[in-house]
Amino acid sequence: MAKSRAAFRLPKRDYEARVPALRADLVQMQVDLQHAPFPVLLVVAGDEAAGKGEIVNLLNGWLDPRGVETFAFHAPTDEERERPPMWRYWRCLPPRGRMAIYAGGWHTDALAEDPHTPAEFAHFRATLRRLAHFEHLLAADGALIVKLWLRLPKEAQRARLRELEEDPDTAWRVTPADWQSHRDYDRRAELAADMRRATHRPGAPWHVIDAIDSRARNLTVGETLLARFRTHLRAQKKVPRPAKPRRITPLRPAGREKLLALSLDQVLSEESYQLKRDKWLGRLNRAVRSAAERGRSIVWVFEGWDAAGKGGAIRRLTSAIDARDCRVIPVAKPTDEEKSHHYLWRFWRHVPRAGRVTIYDRSWFGRVLVERIEGFCREDEWRRAFGELNDFEQQLTEHGIIVLKFWLQLSREEQLRRFRHREETDYKRHKINAEDWRNRRQWPAYEIAVGDMLALTQHAGAPWHLVPADNKRHARLEILKVSCKQIAAALGE
Amino acid sequence: MAKSRAAFRLPKRDYEARVPALRADLVQMQVDLQHAPFPVLLVVAGDEAAGKGEIVNLLNGWLDPRGVETFAFHAPTDEERERPPMWRYWRCLPPRGRMAIYAGGWHTDALAEDPHTPAEFAHFRATLRRLAHFEHLLAADGALIVKLWLRLPKEAQRARLRELEEDPDTAWRVTPADWQSHRDYDRRAELAADMRRATHRPGAPWHVIDAIDSRARNLTVGETLLARFRTHLRAQKKVPRPAKPRRITPLRPAGREKLLALSLDQVLSEESYQLKRDKWLGRLNRAVRSAAERGRSIVWVFEGWDAAGKGGAIRRLTSAIDARDCRVIPVAKPTDEEKSHHYLWRFWRHVPRAGRVTIYDRSWFGRVLVERIEGFCREDEWRRAFGELNDFEQQLTEHGIIVLKFWLQLSREEQLRRFRHREETDYKRHKINAEDWRNRRQWPAYEIAVGDMLALTQHAGAPWHLVPADNKRHARLEILKVSCKQIAAALGE
Numbered sequence: 001m002a003k004s005r006a007a008f009r010l011p012k013r014d015y016e017a018r019v020p021a022l023r024a025d026l027v028q029m030q031v032d033l034q035h036a037p038f039p040v041l042l043v044v045a046g047d048e049a050a051g052k053g054e055i056v057n058l059l060n061g062w063l064d065p066r067g068v069e070t071f072a073f074h075a076p077t078d079e080e081r082e083r084p085p086m087w088r089y090w091r092c093l094p095p096r097g098r099m100a101i102y103a104g105g106w107h108t109d110a111l112a113e114d115p116h117t118p119a120e121f122a123h124f125r126a127t128l129r130r131l132a133h134f135e136h137l138l139a140a141d142g143a144l145i146v147k148l149w150l151r152l153p154k155e156a157q158r159a160r161l162r163e164l165e166e167d168p169d170t171a172w173r174v175t176p177a178d179w180q181s182h183r184d185y186d187r188r189a190e191l192a193a194d195m196r197r198a199t200h201r202p203g204a205p206w207h208v209i210d211a212i213d214s215r216a217r218n219l220t221v222g223e224t225l226l227a228r229f230r231t232h233l234r235a236q237k238k239v240p241r242p243a244k245p246r247r248i249t250p251l252r253p254a255g256r257e258k259l260l261a262l263s264l265d266q267v268l269s270e271e272s273y274q275l276k277r278d279k280w281l282g283r284l285n286r287a288v289r290s291a292a293e294r295g296r297s298i299v300w301v302f303e304g305w306d307a308a309g310k311g312g313a314i315r316r317l318t319s320a321i322d323a324r325d326c327r328v329i330p331v332a333k334p335t336d337e338e339k340s341h342h343y344l345w346r347f348w349r350h351v352p353r354a355g356r357v358t359i360y361d362r363s364w365f366g367r368v369l370v371e372r373i374e375g376f377c378r379e380d381e382w383r384r385a386f387g388e389l390n391d392f393e394q395q396l397t398e399h400g401i402i403v404l405k406f407w408l409q410l411s412r413e414e415q416l417r418r419f420r421h422r423e424e425t426d427y428k429r430h431k432i433n434a435e436d437w438r439n440r441r442q443w444p445a446y447e448i449a450v451g452d453m454l455a456l457t458q459h460a461g462a463p464w465h466l467v468p469a470d471n472k473r474h475a476r477l478e479i480l481k482v483s484c485k486q487i488a489a490a491l492g493e
Numbered sequence: 494m495a496k497s498r499a500a501f502r503l504p505k506r507d508y509e510a511r512v513p514a515l516r517a518d519l520v521q522m523q524v525d526l527q528h529a530p531f532p533v534l535l536v537v538a539g540d541e542a543a544g545k546g547e548i549v550n551l552l553n554g555w556l557d558p559r560g561v562e563t564f565a566f567h568a569p570t571d572e573e574r575e576r577p578p579m580w581r582y583w584r585c586l587p588p589r590g591r592m593a594i595y596a597g598g599w600h601t602d603a604l605a606e607d608p609h610t611p612a613e614f615a616h617f618r619a620t621l622r623r624l625a626h627f628e629h630l631l632a633a634d635g636a637l638i639v640k641l642w643l644r645l646p647k648e649a650q651r652a653r654l655r656e657l658e659e660d661p662d663t664a665w666r667v668t669p670a671d672w673q674s675h676r677d678y679d680r681r682a683e684l685a686a687d688m689r690r691a692t693h694r695p696g697a698p699w700h701v702i703d704a705i706d707s708r709a710r711n712l713t714v715g716e717t718l719l720a721r722f723r724t725h726l727r728a729q730k731k732v733p734r735p736a737k738p739r740r741i742t743p744l745r746p747a748g749r750e751k752l753l754a755l756s757l758d759q760v761l762s763e764e765s766y767q768l769k770r771d772k773w774l775g776r777l778n779r780a781v782r783s784a785a786e787r788g789r790s791i792v793w794v795f796e797g798w799d800a801a802g803k804g805g806a807i808r809r810l811t812s813a814i815d816a817r818d819c820r821v822i823p824v825a826k827p828t829d830e831e832k833s834h835h836y837l838w839r840f841w842r843h844v845p846r847a848g849r850v851t852i853y854d855r856s857w858f859g860r861v862l863v864e865r866i867e868g869f870c871r872e873d874e875w876r877r878a879f880g881e882l883n884d885f886e887q888q889l890t891e892h893g894i895i896v897l898k899f900w901l902q903l904s905r906e907e908q909l910r911r912f913r914h915r916e917e918t919d920y921k922r923h924k925i926n927a928e929d930w931r932n933r934r935q936w937p938a939y940e941i942a943v944g945d946m947l948a949l950t951q952h953a954g955a956p957w958h959l960v961p962a963d964n965k966r967h968a969r970l971e972i973l974k975v976s977c978k979q980i981a982a983a984l985g986e
Contacts, residue, residue, distance in 0.1 A: 024920055031923045053815065060816040065807060066854055072817035077572050103817045314558060322546065323553035324565035324596045336829045361559050427517055430524045 015215040022222045023062045029229050030067045030099070038142040038236055039094040042225060043105035046150025047189070048181050049160045050211035055150065055221055056103045062222065069094060072103040082295075082354040084399035085127075086134055090348040093138070095340035105147070106131055107195055114191075128198035130395070137388055139203030140381075141342045142239070144232040146225055147204060149196060150211040154185045244375030248445040251383075256451025262466055264411050266474040273473040280480035281320040287487040288321050292355035294491065297401045299352065300359040300483070303369070303453075304408025305446075306436045307418040308469045309476070313408070314359055316476045317483070321357055331362035343367055343377075343385075344392055351396065364389050368453050373445050386456040393462040402490045403462035404483055407454060408469040412443055508708040515715045516555045522722050523560045523592070531635040531729055532587040535718060536598035539643025540682070541674050542653045543704035548643065548714055549596045555715065562587060565596040575788075575847040577892035578620075579627055583841040586631070588833035598640070599624055600688055608684075621691035623888070630881055632696030633874075634835045635732070637725040639718055640697060642689060643704040647678040737868030741938040744876075749944025755959055757904050759967040766966040773973035774813040780980040781814050785848035787984065790894045792845065793852040793976070796862070796946075797901025798939075799929045800911040801962045802969070806901070807852055809969045810976070814850055824855040836860055836870075836878075837885055844889065857882050861946050866938050879949040886955040895983045896955035897976055900947060901962040905936055 033040060044055050056070055071092045080088040086106075094100040110131060115124040139145050152160065161178060164170045181188060196206045207224050211217045250256055291298055300317065302310040318326060329350050338346040344364060352358040367389065372382040396403050410418075419440070422432040439446070454464050465482045469475040526533060537548050549563060564585045573581040579599075587593040603624060608617040632638055645653065654671060657663045674681060689699045700717050704710045743749055784791055793810065795803040811819055822843050831839040837857060845851040860882065865875040889896050903911075912933070915925040932939070951957050958975045962968040 028920060031920075053817070056816045057812070060819075061808065061812045064804060065811045065816075065821040065852075066804060066823040069820055070816040077570065079570050079572050101816070311557060311559060315554065318558045319550070319554045323549050323558075323563040323594070324546070326553075327562055328558040330559040359558075427521060427524075 009213045010215040018219060022219065025226050026062050026222060027064060029226060030064050032233060033099060034097050036233060037096055038144055039096050040099040040144045040229065041102065042099065043102045043107065043147040045105050045107050045148065046211060047152040047157060048178055049157050050150035050152035051214055051217065052103060052150060056101055058218055059101060068099040068101060070101045070103060073109055079353065083351050084395045086130065086395060087348060087351055089134065090345060093341060093345060107199065111191060111195060128195060132199045132201055133391055135199065135204035136201055138342060140384060142236060144228060145204040146228045147206050148221060148224065149206050149208045150217065151208050152211045156212045157182055157185065240378065242375050242378045248373060248448045250448045251452045252455035255455030256447055259409060259447065259451050259454060262409050262468055264409065264468045264470040266468055266471045268471055268474045273477060276477055280477065280484060283484045284320040284480055287484050288357065290491060291402060291487055292325060295354040297352040297354060298357045298487065299396060299401055299403045301363045301405045302361050303363060303365050304469060305410040305415055306439055307415050308408035308410040309472050310361055310408055312472060313476050313479050314361055316480065317359065326357040328359045328361060331360060331366065364392065365453055369446065369449050372449050373442055389457050390459055397461035402487055404486055405462055405464050406467055406479055407464055408467050408475060410469050414470045415440065502706045503708040511712060515712065518719050519555050519715060520557060522719060523557055525726060526592060527590050529726060530589055531637055532589050533592040533637045533722065534595065535592065536595045536600065536640040538598050538600050538641065539704060540645040540650060541671060542650050543643035543645035544707060544710065545596060545643060549594055551711055552594060561592040561594060563594045563596060566602055572846065576844050577888045579623065579888060580841060580844060582627065583838060586834060586838060600692065604684060604688060621688055625692045625694055626884055628692065628697035629694055631835060633877055635729060637721060638697040639721045640699050641714060641717065642699050642701045643710065644701050645704045649705045650675055650678065733871065735868050735871045741866060741941045743941045744945045745948035748948030749940055752902060752940065752944050752947060755902050755961055757961045757963040759961055759964045761964055761967045766970060769970055773970065773977060776977045777813040777973055780977050781850065783984060784895060784980055785818060788847040790845040790847060791850045791980065792889060792894055792896045794856045794898045795854050796856060796858050797962060798903040798908055799932055800908050801901035801903040802965050803854055803901055805965060806969050806972050807854055809973065810852065819850040821852045821854060824853060824859065857885065858946055862939065862942050865942050866935055882950050883952055890954035895980055897979055898955055898957050899960055899972055900957055901960050901968060903962050907963040908933065
């Protein structure tokens with residue numbers, strides 16, 4: 001065996017002759033990356049003993065370590081366990097212009113599921129679909145994703161483990177579990193092949209690299225990364241800039257029709273409101289505590305016209321929830337750290353821990369509302385977003401998070417009344433500015449975008465609640481009632 | 494008792510008459526805060542059953558919840574336990590223009606130490622000193638810190654607990670531990686008084702508020718916050734803006750003298766270097782693994798002249814460390830999230846978990862170097878920083894983190910050679926720009942600032958290592974050697 005392997009080995013002097021140019025190219029890549037509009041995600045995965053750790057360390061040696069960060073996913077921390085599984089990967093994403101190396105990647109976590117029963121296989125396949133979606137999402141946003149699988153055949157693995165064992169300096173690295181895994185080689189290899197097939201997609205393909213000859217392996221890794229980077233950089237330069245659309249045409253006219261059909265003439269006296277409100281606030285308080293006791297988190301999402309009363313509705317809600325367990329996230333202009341990540345990153349950041357509450361005052365739906373209308377993103381981006389948003393919410397609900405989505409519907413006349421009232425009232429004047437008036441002129445465009453949003457992001461796990469909001473009291477009560485009911489239903493009460 | 498207490502109660506109608514104006518003022522405060530150059534930290538602490546939770550929720554009801562975040566410190570998560578105790582508070586600091594409410598604050602965590610033995614008391618006092626320092630640090634940076642202690646006398650506490658027990662809706666809130674704590678009232682009250690004395694400082698005073706009458710308590714809380722805010726806002730407007738100093742005068746000339754006395758004429762042949770390097774890289778690898786096995790983290794800090802070889806030295810270091818356990822943090826222009834916090838916040842963010850390594854390429858010492866020289870901060874700020882930096886490092890070392898600080902000393906002639914070489918070399922040109930030349934002209938000023946830094950931030954727990962860097966090979970070897978030795982000493986090897 002040793003002999004036949006030797007035949008395939010890249011001679012040391014050839015290797016050493018080629019490395020300097022490769023290193024120089026890689027460092028130049030990092031310089032170019034600094035000004036590139038995308039991040040680089042490099043996954044280094046592979047068979048046991050194929051040299052994943054060596055490659056990660058080699059690249060860190062070749063590259064300038066100041067421009068790259070390496071992540072290895074050990075056992076999840078409790079802060080990670082209390083969130084949907086993908087949260088730990090989202091928090092390790094590099095910003096545009098930077099690079100991350102993932103030792104093992106999320107794929108190794110998935111393979112650790114080591115499925116045997118049909119139920120376990122079903123779970124495994126669901127995990128893989130989620131990973132494929134995650135990568136698709138990032139790739140579509142422009143990220144360069146390079147996934148390497150270092151392949152080591154069974155015989156070579158045995159030889160490599162023996163070699164490590166025989167050297168006193170490396171013997172500690174070989175554990176009984178490694179030999180156990182070696183005996184199970186065929187099954188594991190098949191599982192890994194399944195995994196690669198399920199996550200091999202345009203924008204995130206696998207590169208299977210022969211790891212028998214470590215010198216050839218090293219060069220192939222560097223060259224693969226470089227080639228992908230160069231192609232990607234060229235392609236990204238051709239991506240058109242977003243532009244403000246000339247007109248907005250509906251994708252699903254039924255959504256807008258439903259919105260317009262909503263009756264807005266509710267009446268509710270102050271006394272009647274107060275009486276009912278206190279009852280529902282009490283119920284809400286119990287419902288939220290009941291959810292917390294079971295470790296279930298709650299996410300409220302408030303969208304609606306300017307001056308529709310989102311802030312007031314949120315204040316009524318929070319008055320019934322222990323402030324110590326609740327965060328309100330006002331979604332306005334992103335910070336520069338947020339801008340340099342995928343648009344969903346800023347929302348993933350605030351996903352609550354087990355038993356806690358996050359209230360988003362405006363939300364991820366900005367992607368298909370203001371960003372669509374103002375042309376802050378391209379048409380293909382907002383079109384794709386409907387599916388991305390649904391998937392994001394599905395990840396929340398699958399983790400047991402209760403997601404409550406409200407659209408506060410206002411008549412254009414009532415908005416005008418409220419704008420004027422704000423302008424005339426000293427302590428409300430700060431709540432109105434030129435942008436509000438500009439948005440108001442876009443009313444018909446927003447009606448179309450809102451209609452599409454309601455129709456295309458409506459799903460059983462996180463249904464939209466349309467709330468007539470011309471009457472503030474009625475709207476607040478409606479929100480309380482609907483929230484109580486949806487929480488009770490989610491808890492099976 | 495009930496009768497005599499009744500005599501002191503604020504009548505409900507008086508209360509209700511005063512609340513609306515107070516609420517309006519508080520909301521106006523939030524509007525003003527948005528543009529204020531400081532954050533607001535409100536601590537709500539107090540005796541058991543004095544209504545801390547009620548106050549926190551009341552304020553969340555009175556305020557616009559979108560401008561305030563509430564934190565309660567439950568049992569630390571594992572990510573928190575693996576860092577110095579103050580890390581969990583640093584991560585919950587609001588940015589300028591925002592407000593945080595701390596239910597119980599860090600003070601309640603300190604009181605939970607519940608000291609009995611002399612050793613426990615010594616630990617308790619050390620905790621209090623740390624808290625006082627933390628608050629002093631934030632207050633000096635302009636933060637408004639309002640600390641409320643809700644006081645409930647023993648008799649009133651008993652009455653309140655009984656009252657809660659008798660109401661079926663609140664009975665669950667009274668636990669045997671509450672009665673236990675009640676029987677221990679006097680000792681606990683004394684401990685709390687000690688805590689308040691130890692943390693009652695200008696800029697972070699305690700306001701002890703009588704909590705017997707809940708209506709009077711509520712008004713006092715709101716009015717206290719408001720009064721402190723208004724005074725603070727006026728005072729902050731008078732704080733002078735930083736300005737570039739006309740000349741730099743040394744605080745500790747001995748530091749600069751020591752720097753200049755350093756011999757820079759080391760010679761080391763390439764062969765001799767390679768031989769020794771590999772030996773020391775091996776040792777470093779073992780030392781870092783040995784530290785990791787004991788859960789000890791390592792922080793490297795690299796400071797030095799432009800082109801002194803920090804990057805190269807860091808690459809040699811990282812070549813001996815498993816990249817999966819190591820992060821390199823290049824410290825350049827802060828992000829806007831970083832700018833809106835205390836200057837140490839961006840360094841606290843990256844403090845490593847147990848057994849991990851963080852390498853800072855430039856660091857917190859920028860405060861007393863570039864910020865001092867360019868006038869990015871005021872004189873009182875950089876003068877105060879020496880103590881703040883020492884304290885920060887002390888917190889790291891007390892937690893068991895090994896802190897290795899290097900200053901790479903270069904001659905002005907050698908810097909010129911390297912600058913020119915960079916300009917002449919294609920793949921190095923990106924490493925030099927106009928700012929480097931500007932900094933170079935400031936050489937004498939930097940010599941003074943560096944000298945002061947070396948003299949004033951030199952301490953046994955985290956000593957400075959001055960490394961002659963005109964000879965790159967010698968410098969790299971020196972860094973490896975010194976690192977190995979300091980790690981071994983810290984591990985008691």
